[in-house]
Amino acid sequence: MKANTNHLGAPQYDELIKTIHELLQTRRDCTCGRLHQTSTRQVIIASGALNQLPTAVTELQLTGKALLVADANTYQAAGRQAEDVLTQAGSTTTRLLLEPEPGQREVEATDEPVQTVQQEAAGCDYLIAVGSGTINDIVKLASTRLKIPYLAVATAASMTGYSSGIAAIRSGAIKQTLPAAPPVAIVADIDIIASAPIQMQAAGVGDLVSRSLSSTDWKLSSLLRGDYFCPWIAQTVDQADQQCRAVATDISQGGPGALSVLTAGLILAGIAMKMAETSAPGSGGGHLISHYWDMTAPASGRTRNLHGLQVALGDLICAALYEKLWPRLAEIDLDKVVANRPCAEEFAAQTYQHYASLIGPEAAQQVTQAALSKYAEGEQLYNQLAPVVAEPNQVWQKLSPLFSSAAQLRRIYQQAGIPCTATALGISKADLDNAYRFASRFRDRYTILDLACDLGLLEELREEVFADAQVAR
């Protein structure tokens, strides 16, 4: 178990890698009731880290044949070099280059490539994923199903998924986050990451900084619905988020020190999510909005944007919603809210109708089930909302240490070069409105979007929220 340190000139990096090193060796029997641990053994973040790949393989006692999985771009960026260093060190590797579906520009993480990797890996002893979000998700799920380990060779600091315990895979029309075992080692060569398109790093900042709003939603769901929450995990992801904010401007200029901070922050946040055994610390309302745009992109004729860039926009909306909603809580008449609540059948019909035209009847049925699973009515709704309506300030005191305002987020985004408007991401006003109204319905996770909906305020606050978030331009 080790995490290499190198000195790329950023003190934030030293602190993050020290924490990563500690977490790799942690087996924490936590007061939250869960045992926190990960199966990742090595994290190597350095300039020239790829040369350490054979050493990692030896130290992890991986023997036999490896299947290296890449696409045309990531093979060019790091795959060939990975193959070369492994071959020189005497390892046997075969190669699988994944190709986009006909008519698509890029490989997408769906069931099909996962099955291709499973088939091609017959007779192999371990896998090597060369890439970022998509390739990593595909190989992570294949490795879990095959029950053989995999190593991740990072090609961009674009998302927290390298070290997390989930794989985001589209199955049919629905984007699912499936439990999956993280890599045994992550090799992040800062020279390779620095040559990735600058947008990838901006997306990485968007995904990492979203820990704040995700943790706020996570805490909200625990306060209102008694859902699981761990303060230690929330604090760990906050550390990653804060260190990255400190170097946001340098990240946009591609400085190797700042990129090593971002890479370490993303890996640290992913490990914390794995240790929590839930994606809640990294997947709040802003993430649901991003997944909504992913799922509806084909029907709306849009191309998908990078996950972290969409999440950043979603978080601006959710932050503004918190800020608009909270002052209204004092004037809420809870009896009236409960009386005016549409019945579950009406809510289900509305949900189904919206989604059926976008993702087809079968998938819309699944979404409706998820939406109904968190739809409270009558006494249950009353009891769920009573604490926040009776004592909004007390609840806010528990949320505010985790929260970031829309203005704070926008400042970081501007420093990191993240586009802050829907137009910049090719998202129409209708796509914005619909994501705000319907994104929370396809998963059972409770977020600020659900609280606003439960209080009957979601629609009423919409334009004010967009104005404050400054996204509808």
Ligand SMILES: [Zn+2]
């Ligand atoms: Zn805990």
Ligand SMILES: [Zn+2]
């Ligand atoms: Zn994310």
